[in-house]
Structures are given as C-alpha cells and as structure tokens.
Amino acid sequence: MATKAPITDLAKEWLRLDKNPETRKEIETLLEGNKTAELEARLRQRIEFGTAGLRAAMEAGFSRMNDLTVIQASQGLCLYVLEHVKDAKERGVVIGHDHRHHSNDFARLTAGVFLSKGVKVYAYKDLVHTPMVPFGVKSLNAACGIMITASHNPKKDNGYKVYWENACQIIPPHDEGIAQMILDNLEPWVWDYKSFENPALVDPTEELVPAYFKEVDSLCIAKEANAASETKFVYTAMHGVGYPFAKEVFERFGFKPLIPTTEQVQPDPEFPTVAFPNPEEGKGALALAFKAADEAGASVVFANDPDADRFTVAEKQASGEWILFTGNQIGTMFACNALDNWRSSGKSDAKVAVLCSTVSSNMLAKVAKTEGIHWEDTLTGFKWIGNRAIDLEKEGYNVIFGYEEAIGFMLGDIVRDKDGVSALGTFAQLAAKLYKNGTKISEYLDSLYKKYGYFSSANSYFICHEQETIDRIFNKMRFGATPQSDETGRFVHKPLYPTHIGEHKVANVRDLTLGYDTSKKDGVPSLPVSPSAQMITFYLENGCVFTLRTSGTEPKIKYYLEVSAATHEEAESQAKAIESAMCSQLLEPEANGLQYRQSS
Incomplete structure (x- = not known):
C-alpha cells in the first residue's frame, strides 16, 4: 500500500505548477496558517473528470476549478481528441463561456492549450448560451466543443462541459480516456490569457448565431397568430446570459417584446437576488418575476437558468396563485404539442420517436403507446438522450422531442442537447394559441391528464x-x-x-x-x-x-x-x-x- 505524500509536499507541487498569483497566495496563506484540514480538502484529491466534464468551487487546489486544473483538463482533452478523432487538428474545437467569475479566463486558457498544438480554435469571444457550443460543433464539423459554465450552480462554482464530434456531451468510454490523458499530462505546456487575440483563433459568432436562429425559425409555425396575440409574457434570465437570445427568438417568432424582470435580466456573476440561481428550486427563485408579472398584468412567466439551456414556465390562476409547472408537466405538454404539429405538417406516416430520461414521468410512455409512436427512456442526462436520438435517426426515426424532468427540453434536431431558448419560443407559441382559444395552460395540462391518466x-x-x-x-x-x-x-x-x-x-x-x-x-x-x-x-x-x-x-x-x-x-x-x-x-x-x- 502506497504511503500518502505529506500535505506540505502537495502544497509545494501546487506552488511549483501554478502561475496565477491569486491562487498561489491562497495556498501560501493556508500553509503559513498551518490549515492542514483545508489543504487536505483542496489538494489531496484531484477534481474528477467525468461525463459531466468538470464542476467545482473556484479556488486554489487540485480538487477545485482554477487556471491550473482547467489547463490540465484541456491538455488531456486536446491529446485525447487528436488521438481519437480523424482530422481533429483541421476540424478544430469550439469554445464558449458564460458570465461567471473566471469564465472568460478559463476559456482563454483552454483556447491557448489547443492553439499550442496547432489545433484550429473557434471561440465565441462574447457570452453565449450553452447550446451555441454543440450547435457550433455540428455546423462546423468540429472535433469537439467546450463550454465554460456551471449552469445553475451557486456563484462560487464553475464548470467545464465537453461535447464530442457528434455534438453531444461525452459518454463512456471517452470520459475515462480523457481522465487518464489528463493525469498523464499535468505539467502545463502554456499559460496563455491572450489567446483570443491570436490571429489563428476564429470567432464564429457573426456566422453561427444567425445560423442558429435560422434553424430555430423552423419551429415557428404561426407567426401571424403570434403577432396578433395579446398574451403578455414576463421573462427572467436568472442573472444569466439568456436575455439577448430570448429577446431574439421572441422577435423572430413575431411576438410583442418580452417583459423583462429587470433585477435579474443582466448577466451578474454575483447572482444578487437568488442564492440558488435555478428555476427548479421553487417559487422563491421566481418571486421577482411574479412581482413583475403582477405589475404588468401578465399571466405567464418564463425563466431560463443562467446558461439558458433549461427552461420553465409558471402561470397565474384565477385565484391569484402562481402555479410553477414541473419539468414532467412541461415535457408532456411539449411532447403532445410537437406530435400535433408533426401530424398537421402532413408527415404523419413517418416513423416518429420521443425520448426521456429514466427518472422522468411515465406519462410520456403512456402518450406514445396511446398515439402509436416510439418511446424510449435513457439514463439521466442529455448526453444519453442526445446520443440515443442520433442512433434512432440512423434507424429511420424522426426524433421530434426529448426531455429530462430537470427542465431540460430538446425540440427537433437543432442541437441534440437541451436548449432553453428554442424551448421558450416554442412554448410561447403554444401558450398564445391556448389563450386565443380561451384556455389556460393549466387547463390544457388537465385535458392531457384526462386523456392519458393523472x-x-x-x-x-x-x-x-x-x-x-x-x-x-x-x-x-x-x-x-x-x-x-x-x-x-x-x-x-x-x-x-x-x-x-x-x-x-x-x-x-x-x-x-x-x-x-x-x-x-x-x-x-x-x-x-x-x-x-x-x-x-x-x-x-x-x-x-x-x-x-x-x-x-x-x-x-x-x-x-x-x-x-x-x-x-x-x-x-x-x-x-x-x-x-x-x-x-x-x-x-x-x-x-x-x-x-x-x-x-
């Protein structure tokens, strides 16, 4: 049995490798104060690379998110991709980042690692919502993609999400292979904060953002009716990056402008109004949005999580109470609406499939069985839903919808991942149609329960x-x-x-x-x-x-x-x-x- 290295040796190794003065100072201060327990927590174990990539608190230490661990992860990923993806150097990597503390630096350091090996780098220099990375991988036929985000985690966290060449999040055995390659390449090759100024780096924003919205346009089937709608929609970005994208999709679908929750609409890494910037956490996270809706006389609230790949909806009832729909309820409504739209498009003879995670509602299975379409469940996470959708496409199916109960929804094949912006536009279209017919969203859901069971x-x-x-x-x-x-x-x-x-x-x-x-x-x-x-x-x-x-x-x-x-x-x-x-x-x-x- 191997003897554990003294914690002071691990601290010295950290200080040897780390070139960031702030995180170096953290470890030096802990050493000077003889804070052994804290040093053990930060240095003894390495941050684990898995199918979710990396996610941890941002501070010094091998078990945390910081410049050094991001560089080490990027080195392992770079070498693994070069070894396992054909023409990876020429096809390149797509990199995006959100607004969290250090996200911009982490994206720049990641780009610097790939550039140092002669890999073509496409990096969104400005903030993007997470779906732009898999969309970029798909559109550019890139070898992989990386999004720097911790999604809906608290402000102290950040993360590193990886997409494979098929524009889906990685699944085994790639996670284990990348993890091993990281361990084999811990010595930093380069520490480049100025990679975004490198002329070899390409910013694909001007090409890909319009291309993304052009594909999202395919989900708009009632632009004239949308334009005539008197339904008011209030929106919160939960202090994240979603508002410009949400505003754009509303405009393209023909709706009157969204009513923003002003306190939460701009990107703010401090998340000052919510301890947990996750719309799933309940009505407390949406209290300001409800207040804005009450003041505007609106009955519907939409929310994205901070990286805008998730979406949720709430509706005001006649009693004045706000109902926050669950991911399962929203998923069922999306699925039934997608099936209705598919059939009205004249494609009802084609093979249709819907997917959900195994911890999601069995109601989707009941809908599929009743309507005579194909349904499957997968392991939790969109990495499984997205990859299975691609497999089913190869079998001749049209996978019109997939979801997980954690308010993640995949509409069509724009990205084989959850997308809170395409979900927002599509659900607004459904809600406007319901309200025009004098039907509340809750009443529509109840009609589905009556048809398929409660x-x-x-x-x-x-x-x-x-x-x-x-x-x-x-x-x-x-x-x-x-x-x-x-x-x-x-x-x-x-x-x-x-x-x-x-x-x-x-x-x-x-x-x-x-x-x-x-x-x-x-x-x-x-x-x-x-x-x-x-x-x-x-x-x-x-x-x-x-x-x-x-x-x-x-x-x-x-x-x-x-x-x-x-x-x-x-x-x-x-x-x-x-x-x-x-x-x-x-x-x-x-x-x-x-x-x-x-x-x-």
Whole structure:
C-alpha cells in the first residue's frame, strides 16, 4: 500500500505548477496558517473528470476549478481528441463561456492549450448560451466543443462541459480516456490569457448565431397568430446570459417584446437576488418575476437558468396563485404539442420517436403507446438522450422531442442537447394559441391528464457531503442493516432489496450500480451500468415507480417518485404517502444526518 505524500509536499507541487498569483497566495496563506484540514480538502484529491466534464468551487487546489486544473483538463482533452478523432487538428474545437467569475479566463486558457498544438480554435469571444457550443460543433464539423459554465450552480462554482464530434456531451468510454490523458499530462505546456487575440483563433459568432436562429425559425409555425396575440409574457434570465437570445427568438417568432424582470435580466456573476440561481428550486427563485408579472398584468412567466439551456414556465390562476409547472408537466405538454404539429405538417406516416430520461414521468410512455409512436427512456442526462436520438435517426426515426424532468427540453434536431431558448419560443407559441382559444395552460395540462391518466410526482433531494454515508445508505437498501463482506470488501450475499415500501409491495428492483434487474430472467438491466454512481429504481405493485440516485455534480441524494391514478387527488395522495415511507425507511434522514433540500 502506497504511503500518502505529506500535505506540505502537495502544497509545494501546487506552488511549483501554478502561475496565477491569486491562487498561489491562497495556498501560501493556508500553509503559513498551518490549515492542514483545508489543504487536505483542496489538494489531496484531484477534481474528477467525468461525463459531466468538470464542476467545482473556484479556488486554489487540485480538487477545485482554477487556471491550473482547467489547463490540465484541456491538455488531456486536446491529446485525447487528436488521438481519437480523424482530422481533429483541421476540424478544430469550439469554445464558449458564460458570465461567471473566471469564465472568460478559463476559456482563454483552454483556447491557448489547443492553439499550442496547432489545433484550429473557434471561440465565441462574447457570452453565449450553452447550446451555441454543440450547435457550433455540428455546423462546423468540429472535433469537439467546450463550454465554460456551471449552469445553475451557486456563484462560487464553475464548470467545464465537453461535447464530442457528434455534438453531444461525452459518454463512456471517452470520459475515462480523457481522465487518464489528463493525469498523464499535468505539467502545463502554456499559460496563455491572450489567446483570443491570436490571429489563428476564429470567432464564429457573426456566422453561427444567425445560423442558429435560422434553424430555430423552423419551429415557428404561426407567426401571424403570434403577432396578433395579446398574451403578455414576463421573462427572467436568472442573472444569466439568456436575455439577448430570448429577446431574439421572441422577435423572430413575431411576438410583442418580452417583459423583462429587470433585477435579474443582466448577466451578474454575483447572482444578487437568488442564492440558488435555478428555476427548479421553487417559487422563491421566481418571486421577482411574479412581482413583475403582477405589475404588468401578465399571466405567464418564463425563466431560463443562467446558461439558458433549461427552461420553465409558471402561470397565474384565477385565484391569484402562481402555479410553477414541473419539468414532467412541461415535457408532456411539449411532447403532445410537437406530435400535433408533426401530424398537421402532413408527415404523419413517418416513423416518429420521443425520448426521456429514466427518472422522468411515465406519462410520456403512456402518450406514445396511446398515439402509436416510439418511446424510449435513457439514463439521466442529455448526453444519453442526445446520443440515443442520433442512433434512432440512423434507424429511420424522426426524433421530434426529448426531455429530462430537470427542465431540460430538446425540440427537433437543432442541437441534440437541451436548449432553453428554442424551448421558450416554442412554448410561447403554444401558450398564445391556448389563450386565443380561451384556455389556460393549466387547463390544457388537465385535458392531457384526462386523456392519458393523472400522474403525480414527488421529486426532491437531500444534501450529504460524506461519500461513506451515501455508500452505507445505498448498501443497506441492497444488503440489509448488517451486510457481510469478504476480504476484498465485496458483499457475499445476493442483494436483499426491501419487499415492501410502507404498505406497498415491491414488484421489481433495477440497480444500475450493481447491474442487477429483478424483472429480467438473466438479471441484467437493459440500460448501461455505472458502478461509480449510485442508482436504484423500485417498481411497486400499485404502479408507483421511484428512483434514488447520487448527483454527478453536487453532494446530493436525489429521488424521483411518480404515481398514476384515476384522479389527481388520488395520485397526489399516494405520491405523498409513498414519498414519506420511502424517505423514512430507505434514507433515514435523521439517523444519517441528511439535510433536506435548500430553497432560494
């Protein structure tokens, strides 16, 4: 067993490699103050490169996002792409960044690494929303793409999202290959903050932003009706980059201008009005937008997350209450609207497919079965949805829609990734049509429930920073309170999953960590297995399905639960009861020191 290097040696290695005076000073100060625990947290482990790329707090240390770790990641990615993508040097890389602290520097340093190896670099010098990077990879036939963003994370975080040559986020085995290449190339080759001034670098903004909107125009099918609409829409960019893109799509679709939430419409890396700049977090994150809508006499609020790849909608009811629709509800409305539009276009004979993540609502499967179209679920994340969409296209399908419950929506094939701007324009068109006919969005949703059944979800998360606690919780689900292991640490018994959750009998269990599915004769699940991530799905005899999983980017145990019933009240009542039983029985929050979700 290898001896751990003294933390002072790791600190010296950091200071040898780092050329940023601010982050050098951080480590020097921690050394001078003998802050051993903090040095251990920052230096002992390296930031992990996975299918989500990188994401962490911005500060000094090998486990954090900073100039050095961005350069090291870029070096590994550059060499891996040159080795695995044909003509990569000539095809080049597309780089974009958001408005977060250090995003511009991280983008410049990334560009400098690729330029140093003679790779063509296309870099958006100004702020863009995340979909512009995969759109750029697709349009330019680039070898890969990188977006510097932490999406909806708190202000202290930043991230590094990677797209492969097919313009989809990377999936295994590329993540492992890139991670190893990073470890093999930790010595910085170049530290270039001035790469954007390099004449070899191309800024594709003037070409690609209009090209992007030209493709988004294909989703506009009622421009005259949109122009005549009296529906007022309020918008919040959540202090992110979305407003110029949202404004443009509204103009191109023929609508009257969006009403901005002025306090949140400009990019601001401090996110001064929201602790968690995530529209998913609840009505608190949208309080200012609701206020702006009330003042403007508007009944509909739209929101993008800070990098504008996610989208959500809320509607004011006759009672004055605001309803914030869930990702599943919005996804169902999008899917049904996309199918109606597809059929009205005269293409109804073609093979049509819709996709969603496995933790999303089963209502989409019910819609697909009822309407006679193809449906599939994938692992969580648009990397899986996008790649599967491309595969289905090769099989002759038209994948008209895909979504994940975390308010991510893919409309058509503009990008095989979630896009909050094309989603905004498309949903505005649907809402305007409904309002013209005297129908509220909530009433349209209710009509879909009446047709396909009432589905009620209970999705949330607990915060847990200790991996040991997380592993113990999940292994107790599998092997009971006193699991036995052999000398290698492997559990010696077959999984002994719970037979009941509360009063409800468990029909099947699918464990994508172990690679075990009790519903299959051979016990092998059809979805890919990932031993490095915890994910278990329980299927109850009453039709309830719930999944517990860890997050790839945050210290969370997430759960997704859904019940279908004949009435909304019955579905909601069952969902709440099973959620309570699941949490107390499987997660044991108090005993395990779990913190329930934070809200803004």
